[in-house]
Amino acid sequence: MQRSLSIDPDKCTGCLQCEMACSFENEGVFNPAKSRIKVFTFHEEGRFVPYTCTQCDEAWCMQACPVDAIKMNFQTGAMEVSEQVCVGCKVCTIACPFGTVNYNRDTGKVIKCDLCGGDPACATACPTQAITYVDSDATGLEKMRAWAGKTDNAQHAAS
Amino acid sequence: MKYLVIGAGPAGVVAAETLRKLDRTSEITILGDEPEPPYSRMAIPYLLIDHIDEQGTYLRKDDGYFASRNINVVIGRAASLDAGAKTVKTDGGDVLPYDKVLVATGARPIKPPVEGIGHEKVTACWTLEDARRISAGIRKGAPVVLIGAGFIGCIILEALVSAGADLTVIEMGNRMVPRMLDEKCGSMLEKWCRDKGVAVLTSTTVSGIESSGEHVTVKTGDGKSIDAELVISAAGVKPNADFLEGSGVRLVDGGVEVDNYLQSSEPDIFAAGDVACSKDFSTGDFGIQAIQPTAVDHARIAAHNMVNHCSVEHRGSINMNVLDTMGLVSASYGLWQGVEGGESSELLDEDNYRYIRLQFDGDQLVGANTLGMTQHIGVLRGLIQGRFHLGEWKDRLLQNPLQVMEAYLAVTQGA
Numbered sequence: 001m002q003r004s005l006s007i008d009p010d011k012c013t014g015c016l017q018c019e020m021a022c023s024f025e026n027e028g029v030f031n032p033a034k035s036r037i038k039v040f041t042f043h044e045e046g047r048f049v050p051y052t053c054t055q056c057d058e059a060w061c062m063q064a065c066p067v068d069a070i071k072m073n074f075q076t077g078a079m080e081v082s083e084q085v086c087v088g089c090k091v092c093t094i095a096c097p098f099g100t101v102n103y104n105r106d107t108g109k110v111i112k113c114d115l116c117g118g119d120p121a122c123a124t125a126c127p128t129q130a131i132t133y134v135d136s137d138a139t140g141l142e143k144m145r146a147w148a149g150k151t152d153n154a155q156h157a158a159s
Numbered sequence: 160m161k162y163l164v165i166g167a168g169p170a171g172v173v174a175a176e177t178l179r180k181l182d183r184t185s186e187i188t189i190l191g192d193e194p195e196p197p198y199s200r201m202a203i204p205y206l207l208i209d210h211i212d213e214q215g216t217y218l219r220k221d222d223g224y225f226a227s228r229n230i231n232v233v234i235g236r237a238a239s240l241d242a243g244a245k246t247v248k249t250d251g252g253d254v255l256p257y258d259k260v261l262v263a264t265g266a267r268p269i270k271p272p273v274e275g276i277g278h279e280k281v282t283a284c285w286t287l288e289d290a291r292r293i294s295a296g297i298r299k300g301a302p303v304v305l306i307g308a309g310f311i312g313c314i315i316l317e318a319l320v321s322a323g324a325d326l327t328v329i330e331m332g333n334r335m336v337p338r339m340l341d342e343k344c345g346s347m348l349e350k351w352c353r354d355k356g357v358a359v360l361t362s363t364t365v366s367g368i369e370s371s372g373e374h375v376t377v378k379t380g381d382g383k384s385i386d387a388e389l390v391i392s393a394a395g396v397k398p399n400a401d402f403l404e405g406s407g408v409r410l411v412d413g414g415v416e417v418d419n420y421l422q423s424s425e426p427d428i429f430a431a432g433d434v435a436c437s438k439d440f441s442t443g444d445f446g447i448q449a450i451q452p453t454a455v456d457h458a459r460i461a462a463h464n465m466v467n468h469c470s471v472e473h474r475g476s477i478n479m480n481v482l483d484t485m486g487l488v489s490a491s492y493g494l495w496q497g498v499e500g501g502e503s504s505e506l507l508d509e510d511n512y513r514y515i516r517l518q519f520d521g522d523q524l525v526g527a528n529t530l531g532m533t534q535h536i537g538v539l540r541g542l543i544q545g546r547f548h549l550g551e552w553k554d555r556l557l558q559n560p561l562q563v564m565e566a567y568l569a570v571t572q573g574a
Contacts, residue, residue: 038564051564067217085220087211087215088205089483090488090533091452094479094480094490094492097545098541099537099564103488105533
């Protein structure tokens, strides 16, 4: 059974443990600016919304990559960026309609959530279970993907 | 069934792969006119700067990739197409029969109508062969003139400067990258380049290129003479559709006119990528975008329609671009110039080279220009292409255009 991140904003307190954990796991530093998951703050509503790549089926990032640097990990279902192959052209960063592939100036490459190879540090770090790693069927992923179709200009050409 | 794909760029390769996924047994041939394995021109700036080797530009990295998928890759240039006989003739005289053909021949650099443009010291920056010439032709302190500050000109600036070239950029328009960046963006980019030691001449034309010993002299319309060891001409591109003249395939704007299924005016002849004059998402008009994501969109959709006739409609690709000019990243989306009667919001931090301008039509985002932004910019596409009604979030974005990610989460997920 494939698993995916499930995010429940109602449980998020905005503590940013997920960002710290992600940054440390992937970049070796505690720097939220380098996190692949991001907590967005809605001051007026008093809400916090953690958000990262949904590993969407369309994989616009993968489709747009001119040098085949983004591939699916068949074990985890994550789209992974090969740092060796990525040239840093950033086409994926404008092609991803969710805004979840970002350019890292320090390395000159792009970074995105890769589910930490199957043990996502953000979910482990979250103290309130706002972020959990669960069987894909049980996630709100379908909801998140439903509107992904709206962005596609050829919904049925996803093969 | 014999499928022929003319062109070995991203559109050709993705189309061939998609054809193979949909049809396990038919014959699939890619005809490409360069000797290297299919590669990406997008990667050339990173080759010039030695971040990758030539193999790093290849579209597919594995040895025997195409053979293992039973896709033939043949080298040759299409010279003519006979729609009645269903054959394509190459410049080497080979005749390739097809049942369905995809024209994915891309584009080639324009040679500006300037005396001396054919001089041996003048090169385009388009192919791997051009990249080799440029790499060999640049040495520390060498005076180099770049004609054209468009996308290609700007994206190779870093490579030229870091190789030590003494660089002068000549641009006809009143700012850098006029087809992608608004006045403010283009002017800030110009200042950025000047600060890094590049001479930028905007609103300037080239009137001639003359031999001068081992060098050439580039003459400008306003009477300047600029010495150069190497001249790089990056004055735009045009579609490779000339070989279709007389074939019955209707051409428009120099490219192949296609319908909503990416089929040309002739049955069984489709087109994709930089050669296809197709529907723009924002305007609904037909035109040539010449960008990587659109080429790949076209390729997937065209391949579906070649296998299952007119089964997938092309609803229009969004025009978008991202450009890194010596470390300053700019991006454009959709109707970045704005629409009549629409509102816009901008935030400018000139000292830190940061800028964002959003364009609205009613309460929908329809375009954007950014400078110095690298985080979450893709969400601009999501907002534009989803045609989401922003409601109260439009007012918030008018106040603070940096809140695009929050706006997206709010309107798509009720955050």
